[in-house]
Amino acid sequence: MFDGGDEVRYVAERAAQTFLHENALNTAAFPSLGAIQSELCAWTADLLHGPEGTAGFVTSGGTESILCAVEAARERAHVERGVHEPEIVLATSAHAAFHKAAHLFGLRPRVVDVTVDWTPDLDAMADAVNDQTALVVASAPQYPQGVVDPVEDIAQMAVDVGASCHVDACMGAFVLPFAAMEEPDMWAAPPWDLAVEGVTSISADIHKLGYAPKGVSVLLHRSKALRRYQTFDFDGWLGGRYVTPNLQGTRSGLPMAAAWAVVRFLGTDGYRQLVRRTISAADQIRTGVRAVDGLTVPSGCRHHLLSITADPCTDHPLDPFSVGDAMAARGWHHDRQGPPDGLHLTVSAGNAPVVKRWLSDLAEAVDDVRSSSGTGTAPVNPATVAYSTLE
Numbered sequence: 001m002f003d004g005g006d007e008v009r010y011v012a013e014r015a016a017q018t019f020l021h022e023n024a025l026n027t028a029a030f031p032s033l034g035a036i037q038s039e040l041c042a043w044t045a046d047l048l049h050g051p052e053g054t055a056g057f058v059t060s061g062g063t064e065s066i067l068c069a070v071e072a073a074r075e076r077a078h079v080e081r082g083v084h085e086p087e088i089v090l091a092t093s094a095h096a097a098f099h100k101a102a103h104l105f106g107l108r109p110r111v112v113d114v115t116v117d118w119t120p121d122l123d124a125m126a127d128a129v130n131d132q133t134a135l136v137v138a139s140a141p142q143y144p145q146g147v148v149d150p151v152e153d154i155a156q157m158a159v160d161v162g163a164s165c166h167v168d169a170c171m172g173a174f175v176l177p178f179a180a181m182e183e184p185d186m187w188a189a190p191p192w193d194l195a196v197e198g199v200t201s202i203s204a205d206i207h208k209l210g211y212a213p214k215g216v217s218v219l220l221h222r223s224k225a226l227r228r229y230q231t232f233d234f235d236g237w238l239g240g241r242y243v244t245p246n247l248q249g250t251r252s253g254l255p256m257a258a259a260w261a262v263v264r265f266l267g268t269d270g271y272r273q274l275v276r277r278t279i280s281a282a283d284q285i286r287t288g289v290r291a292v293d294g295l296t297v298p299s300g301c302r303h304h305l306l307s308i309t310a311d312p313c314t315d316h317p318l319d320p321f322s323v324g325d326a327m328a329a330r331g332w333h334h335d336r337q338g339p340p341d342g343l344h345l346t347v348s349a350g351n352a353p354v355v356k357r358w359l360s361d362l363a364e365a366v367d368d369v370r371s372s373s374g375t376g377t378a379p380v381n382p383a384t385v386a387y388s389t390l391e
């Protein structure tokens with residue numbers, strides 16, 4: 001998963017070791033971590049077309065960035081518009097972390113369906129947006145099918161009522177910009193980042209396609225004033241003034257230092273190479289899967305995320321979970337998702353060398369499934385396995 005190669009791992013490990021004992025809660029005591037955080041945010045803001053004044057913080061991952069963005073939007077709606085029953089408008093394709101945030105911070109989710117191309121139903125979204133809307137959500141791309149939402153349309157709906165618009169680019173922030181540089185005609189997506197006027201915040205996970213070790217994401221706000229809604233500032237404690245930028249108190253300096261080192265090491269050229277390798281691998285996979293009678297990859301995904309589903313246009317659709325079981329028997333792990341039932345693939349550069357072997361195992365797995373005509377028994381949702389350990 002997210003393997004940028006030996007050199008990238010080495011750089012990350014050296015930086016991690018150096019910062020193993022530092023605490024990012026207090027950047028006055030550990031000023032280098034303050035500088036690291038600022039540089040990571042500035043670099044990401046530049047990449048995502050943040051206007052002058054764009055400001056951010058580093059969080060522990062996509063979920064925490066999303067939690068903070070939702071909380072900030074709720075605060076903003078309350079302070080600026082007197083919203084007392086805040087709502088969040090999102091599609092069924094938006095990451096589950098938005099529901100976690102709504103649950104934790106007391107927002108009502110207004111969920112709309114996706115259309116045949118897996119993007120949010122814009123009419124339904126427009127109907128759901130109202131004067132209690134605190135946040136409207138877009139994804140670039142959404143996780144299940146890897147499709148980039150029409151961010152301009154969605155952001156405009158937020159602008160119309162004075163609400164915030166968050167773009168979840170946790171998966172896309174370190175792919176889409178470099179993809180557009182590499183192959184503007186084939187891989188560029190319509191405007192989706194802070195270049196879109198109504199976008200107020202955006203999340204970008206360096207611990208995914210940024211190839212840093214786990215525990216680091218950047219949450220950017222269009223201005224310092226908007227970022228202020230994310231900050232917790234309490235001055236009524238005997239221990240003194242307590243200010244935190246995210247949900248944590250004491251936090252390890254390790255992930256942000258490792259991320260800083262990786263970003264500096266790779267730079268634009270390094271990421272461009274990794275992105276080309278990644279999307280070329282994903283293209284090979286898409287082509288190979290679509291050539292299998294009974295399976296397909298839903299259309300619309302052009303980058304690194306994709307799902308494998310039964311092909312509805314054939315007389316012999318295959319059960320993707322059975323194929324998943326047969327692939328698991330060959331040592332391949334795929335998360336399962338649905339509806340519709342599907343196997344999920346997040347392709348990254350480290351997968352490129354094994355695509356040929358994966359496709360050949362897929363052919364064998366399909367033969368196995370055809371000859372046994374079984375139905376997959378594994379859980380539908382990847383979280384199910386983890387969940388059983390939490391009950």
Ligand SMILES: Cc1ncc(COP(=O)(O)O)c(C=O)c1O
Nearest residue numbers: 061062063064095143168170171
């Ligand atoms: C689009 C998207 N947003 C948010 C997240 C949550 O990120 P994390 O698992 O780092 O909390 C993910 C995770 O896969 C994702 O794909």
